[in-house]
Amino acid sequence: MTKNFKEFPYDDKTTHILLPERFETIEKPVTAIVIGAGRRGYVYGQFASQYPQQFDIIGVAEPNPIRNQRYATTHKIPAENCFLNWEDVFTRPRFADAVIIASPDRLHVGPCLAALKAGYHVLLEKPIAPSEEECRQILEASHASGKIVAVCHVLRYAPYFRKLRSLIRSGAIGELISIQHLEPIEHVHMTHSYVRGNWKNSTTTTPIILAKASHDLDILRWLVGKPCTAVHAFGGLRWFRQENAPEGSTHRCTDGCKVEEECPYSAIKIYHKLRERTYVFDLPEDKDAQGDYIMEQLRTTDYGRCVYRMDNDQPDHYVANLQFEGGVTASFSLQAFTSYEGRRTRVMGSHGDIVGDMTEMVITSFQNGKKEKWAETTDLHGGGDFRLMADFVMAVHANDPNMLTSTLEASIESHLMGFAAEKSRKEGIVVPVQC
Numbered sequence: 001m002t003k004n005f006k007e008f009p010y011d012d013k014t015t016h017i018l019l020p021e022r023f024e025t026i027e028k029p030v031t032a033i034v035i036g037a038g039r040r041g042y043v044y045g046q047f048a049s050q051y052p053q054q055f056d057i058i059g060v061a062e063p064n065p066i067r068n069q070r071y072a073t074t075h076k077i078p079a080e081n082c083f084l085n086w087e088d089v090f091t092r093p094r095f096a097d098a099v100i101i102a103s104p105d106r107l108h109v110g111p112c113l114a115a116l117k118a119g120y121h122v123l124l125e126k127p128i129a130p131s132e133e134e135c136r137q138i139l140e141a142s143h144a145s146g147k148i149v150a151v152c153h154v155l156r157y158a159p160y161f162r163k164l165r166s167l168i169r170s171g172a173i174g175e176l177i178s179i180q181h182l183e184p185i186e187h188v189h190m191t192h193s194y195v196r197g198n199w200k201n202s203t204t205t206t207p208i209i210l211a212k213a214s215h216d217l218d219i220l221r222w223l224v225g226k227p228c229t230a231v232h233a234f235g236g237l238r239w240f241r242q243e244n245a246p247e248g249s250t251h252r253c254t255d256g257c258k259v260e261e262e263c264p265y266s267a268i269k270i271y272h273k274l275r276e277r278t279y280v281f282d283l284p285e286d287k288d289a290q291g292d293y294i295m296e297q298l299r300t301t302d303y304g305r306c307v308y309r310m311d312n313d314q315p316d317h318y319v320a321n322l323q324f325e326g327g328v329t330a331s332f333s334l335q336a337f338t339s340y341e342g343r344r345t346r347v348m349g350s351h352g353d354i355v356g357d358m359t360e361m362v363i364t365s366f367q368n369g370k371k372e373k374w375a376e377t378t379d380l381h382g383g384g385d386f387r388l389m390a391d392f393v394m395a396v397h398a399n400d401p402n403m404l405t406s407t408l409e410a411s412i413e414s415h416l417m418g419f420a421a422e423k424s425r426k427e428g429i430v431v432p433v434q435c
């Protein structure tokens with residue numbers, strides 16, 4: 001039943017992930033159509049390959065012919081269920097239980113509304129939509145349809161954050177007073193996704209506070225357990241700008257750039273030498289051909305362009321202060337310039353504190369000074385990706401949205417917090433959040 005993860009081109013490491021016993025007892029697979037067979041689409045496909053008795057992908061919509069064909073082959077999808085565009089899926093009457101929307105940020109609203117209208121349950125990648133109005137439109141449509149809409153706020157399903165929340169709820173550190181939360185993007189990841197890559201421009205995708213940090217705002221809201229009432233944010237694009245281009249640098253790293261060798265963002269180094277993040281190129285199977293193929297991509301796509309000469313606008317440093325009902329506060333920091341990834345959280349309570357980094361946390365009691373350590377090593381968003389999928393499959397199977405924690409209703413608040421943060425950052429004012 002278990003397939004080898006090696007066939008999956010993006011993450012070939014995983015660890016044992018315990019899923020609920022109830023999941024294992026599902027006798028007939030929930031069926032789904034995947035819209036967008038990119039990186040996230042593959043993660044959900046990986047889940048289907050691991051748990052074929054519970055979950056079956058029977059349709060795909062993907063304009064990239066290589067991805068479309070690879071996905072169809074891996075999941076044995078019949079030709080009549082392979083589409084080049086999400087709209088084509090809905091020209092047919094409903095033929096699966098659910099639709100998974102893993103298309104680019106600006107292509108969530110259309111497929112989500114169409115899927116609900118056609119009677120599908122929906123697993124919707126975050127961010128829900130680029131504007132508050134569209135988020136509310138989706139919420140209304142989900143109410144009218146009575147179907148499940150789960151948002152991929154996968155961190156809610158990660159054991160680390162679940163543990164953190166249950167400790168806070170149990171009073172292990174007394175009353176919750178404040179949280180300090182850091183999302184270190186890591187400098188190369190920043191350039192790959194938010195300077196050169198798909199999310200480089202907020203006007204064609206979504207602002208980074210949603211594209212990268214809707215998870216963090218959602219987790220803060222979830223940990224505090226009360227609505228956010230106001231936000232105050234600062235930040236901007238400080239470094240990846242034309243005026244910071246080093247002397248001797250060129251439009252592309254392949255154009256004979258004089259500082260290519262010493263530049264931490266050299267595309268030749270990242271993609272060709274180190275072969276990092278090459279999944280974006282859909283590499284040919286033939287390993288001997290891959291090197292030349294990557295160099296050609298660097299000469300022709302945005303991934304080979306100089307990070308100082310892009311049409312990017314996403315902030316590379318962003319701080320937000322949040323106030324919650326009852327007076328709990330949180331400070332959130334989203335930072336490009338780190339040598340490491342992995343969220344760091346400090347929770348301050350009246351009788352103790354918790355310091356954690358997604359792999360372990362230390363709980364200290366102020367009463368007796370005792371320290372307790374909790375640790376777990378998982379991947380795929382701290383084990384959240386597969387647990388979300390298991391909960392979604394169980395919820396669809398039982399037609400019961402209460403089996404999920406990241407329903408649309410629960411997830412939408414983080415987006416309102418994100419829109420408020422953007423308004424605050426741009427206008428220099430404290431912005432109230434009305435949920």
Ligand SMILES: NC(=O)c1ccc[n+]([C@@H]2O[C@H](COP(=O)([O-])OP(=O)(O)OC[C@H]3O[C@@H](n4cnc5c(N)ncnc54)[C@H](O)[C@@H]3O)[C@@H](O)[C@H]2O)c1
Pocket residue numbers: 035036037038039040041061062063064067084085086087102103104105107125126127152153154198211381
């Ligand atoms: N939950 C998370 O932790 C998480 C992590 C990363 C990304 N995301 C979100 O998931 C979504 C997908 O991100 P990704 O990293 O997989 O991006 P990606 O670019 O790898 O994949 C998106 C895919 O959608 C396809 N697509 C484009 N137009 C389409 C259309 N008209 N119909 C159908 N498919 C179309 C693209 O060709 C591409 O293959 C984005 O909204 C992103 O912000 C969520």
